[in-house]
Amino acid sequence: MNVARKSKQMDVFEGDCKSVDTDLLVVPAFEGEIAGLSEWSQATGGEIERVAASKEIGGKIYELFLTPIVAGGYRAHRLAVVGLGPSTDFTIDRARRAASAVGLQARHKKIGRVAWVARPPIDSPEMLQAIAEGVTLAEFDSGVYKTFGHDAFEIRDLAVVVNSGARSAAVRAIERGRIIGEWCNVARRLDNEPGNALTTMVFADRLAEIADGDGLTVRILDEKELAKLGMGMLLGVGQGSHNPPRMVVIRHEPSGAAKSPVLGLVGKGITFDTGGISIKPAENMERMKDDMAGGAAVASAMRAIAELKAPIRVVAVIPIAENMPGGHAIRPGDVLKSASGKTVEVLNTDAEGRLILGDALWYAQQLGATHLVDIATLTGAINVALGRVASGLFGTPPEFVELVRKIAEQAGDRCWIMPLFEEYKDQLRSEIADMVNTGGRPGGAITAALFLREFTGGLPWAHLDIAGTAWAEDTRPFMPKGPTGVGVRTLIELAFSEFR
Ligand code: BES
Ligand code: MN
Numbered sequence: 364m365n366v367a368r369k370s371k372q373m374d375v376f377e378g379d380c381k382s383v384d385t386d387l388l389v390v391p392a393f394e395g396e397i398a399g400l401s402e403w404s405q406a407t408g409g410e411i412e413r414v415a416a417s418k419e420i421g422g423k424i425y426e427l428f429l430t431p432i433v434a435g436g437y438r439a440h441r442l443a444v445v446g447l448g449p450s451t452d453f454t455i456d457r458a459r460r461a462a463s464a465v466g467l468q469a470r471h472k473k474i475g476r477v478a479w480v481a482r483p484p485i486d487s488p489e490m491l492q493a494i495a496e497g498v499t500l501a502e503f504d505s506g507v508y509k510t511f512g513h514d515a516f517e518i519r520d521l522a523v524v525v526n527s528g529a530r531s532a533a534v535r536a537i538e539r540g541r542i543i544g545e546w547c548n549v550a551r552r553l554d555n556e557p558g559n560a561l562t563t564m565v566f567a568d569r570l571a572e573i574a575d576g577d578g579l580t581v582r583i584l585d586e587k588e589l590a591k592l593g594m595g596m597l598l599g600v601g602q603g604s605h606n607p608p609r610m611v612v613i614r615h616e617p618s619g620a621a622k623s624p625v626l627g628l629v630g631k632g633i634t635f636d637t638g639g640i641s642i643k644p645a646e647n648m649e650r651m652k653d654d655m656a657g658g659a660a661v662a663s664a665m666r667a668i669a670e671l672k673a674p675i676r677v678v679a680v681i682p683i684a685e686n687m688p689g690g691h692a693i694r695p696g697d698v699l700k701s702a703s704g705k706t707v708e709v710l711n712t713d714a715e716g717r718l719i720l721g722d723a724l725w726y727a728q729q730l731g732a733t734h735l736v737d738i739a740t741l742t743g744a745i746n747v748a749l750g751r752v753a754s755g756l757f758g759t760p761p762e763f764v765e766l767v768r769k770i771a772e773q774a775g776d777r778c779w780i781m782p783l784f785e786e787y788k789d790q791l792r793s794e795i796a797d798m799v800n801t802g803g804r805p806g807g808a809i810t811a812a813l814f815l816r817e818f819t820g821g822l823p824w825a826h827l828d829i830a831g832t833a834w835a836e837d838t839r840p841f842m843p844k845g846p847t848g849v850g851v852r853t854l855i856e857l858a859f860s861e862f863r
């Protein structure tokens with residue numbers, strides 16, 4: 364597999380839609396607004412007003428109606444009205460999703476050239492960026508291992524039509540959106556890779572390739588270096604596999620950036636999670652190939668952060684291991700010593716993510732991080748709590764966590780803040796070590812987060828549990844089944860925010 368970003372141009376036209384040479388002009392419209400699109404309706408010989416009157420379309424979100432252009436001297440052949448839902452419910456993320464839905468349907472219908480008409484309120488830079496992100500996300504192709512019967516149809520020409528005078532701001536916003544969308548797709552491609560292809564060493568190399576450019580520096584630590592650092596938790600998780608553990612460190616240190624803050628990003632990189640000796644049931648175990656989605660999100664975000672020239676320092680730490688049973692594997696009851704010095708009694712070898720993340724969070728501090736954000740497919744329990752609609756967000760202090768939540772919401776990575784009440788900590792008490800690695804089923808996502816907090820050194824810290832959101836279990840109008848790239852956009856935008 365290759366991780367090269369597929370890079371495309373998105374043309375920006377200014378003013379009159381009539382001169383735009385495209386196969387499909389896309390006109391977004393709110394619920395109830397369609398009957399009023401009389402100018403557009405004229406171009407279609409009155410068809411839009413007819414279908415609005417007959418209630419064939421009403422502007423529900425993702426609803427798409429295609430019809431030929433027959434009048435008005437347009438160069439385009441067809442027009443699509445896409446529903447945005449009620450104007451009162453409208454958000455930036457709805458714009459992004461509507462753009463994805465149009466892109467996916469255009470590919471499905473093999474329409475090679477598409478131009479989006481940026482009508483108000485979809486004409487602000489934030490909205491245009493979201494549109495570009497959405498359309499780009501729709502370009503993701505998951506059939507890379509298919510040797511027959513696979514049609515990876517691509518939209519050749521994408522364009523946005525903006526009001527006169529708005530071109531240069533629009534070009535910047537759309538370019539930003541495309542870059543962000545393309546790095547999301549790189550992360551999704553990695554998530555899709557099976558465990559036999561994406562072994563620990565291959566994954567580390569791929570992340571290093573991603574970080575090869577735009578002034579980033581990258582280092583891969585091997586098992587010997589990890590041992591020197593005393594990373595007993597990462598080494599312990601990795602010791603059951605023939606594929607040795609690794610740790611990838613990526614730094615963004617723009618010249619002239621202040622010494623502080625340093626944003627520390629940490630992403631779980633389990634290339635396959637069998638559960639280890641506490642082995643998982645066979646059903647759905649194949650899904651555990653994406654247990655590195657947090658790590659892929661962090662590396663992809665780092666490259667976008669560098670390409671878009673975030674003005675602050677960022678350091679990324681991605682611990683990588685394969686969680687396997689075997690003669691060398693750790694056993695339930697084993698005690699591991701973390702790099703921070705704390706000892707952990709491993710009650711369940713399937714609670715491996717928090718172990719490798721604990722050492723990585725500690726290391727991010729050694730490298731100077733002043734604020735920590737980790738992202739991980741950490742617990743089935745978060746899936747039980749929040750389903751696939753929102754990621755779990757944990758952390759401290761509340762202002763920092765709320766900032767991450769707001770940024771994530773606008774970025775289309777919806778999160779819900781979960782509590783970290785001290786009483787839950789009782790569940791992590793060990794008889795023989797500093798703590799156990801699982802607090803059992805009650806509040807499982809919370810006790811996992813509390814375990815991580817033990818390794819944050821009291822720094823501002825946010826933890827995203829993406830076990831329910833990293834993989835779409837069924838196809839939705841704006842997102843096909845498969846890897847979602849959740850978190851990438853949030854981490855990027857965080858580096859441009861005022862989080863200090
Ligand atoms: N990688 C899993 C979590 C997961 C579950 C991700 C479902 C995606 C979908 C994690 O390593 C794990 O196995 N967690 C255990 C923890 C338990 C043993 C305390 C879990 O959630 O069951
Ligand atoms: Mn596990």
Ligand code: ZN
Nearest residue numbers: 633636654716
């Ligand atoms: Zn796992």
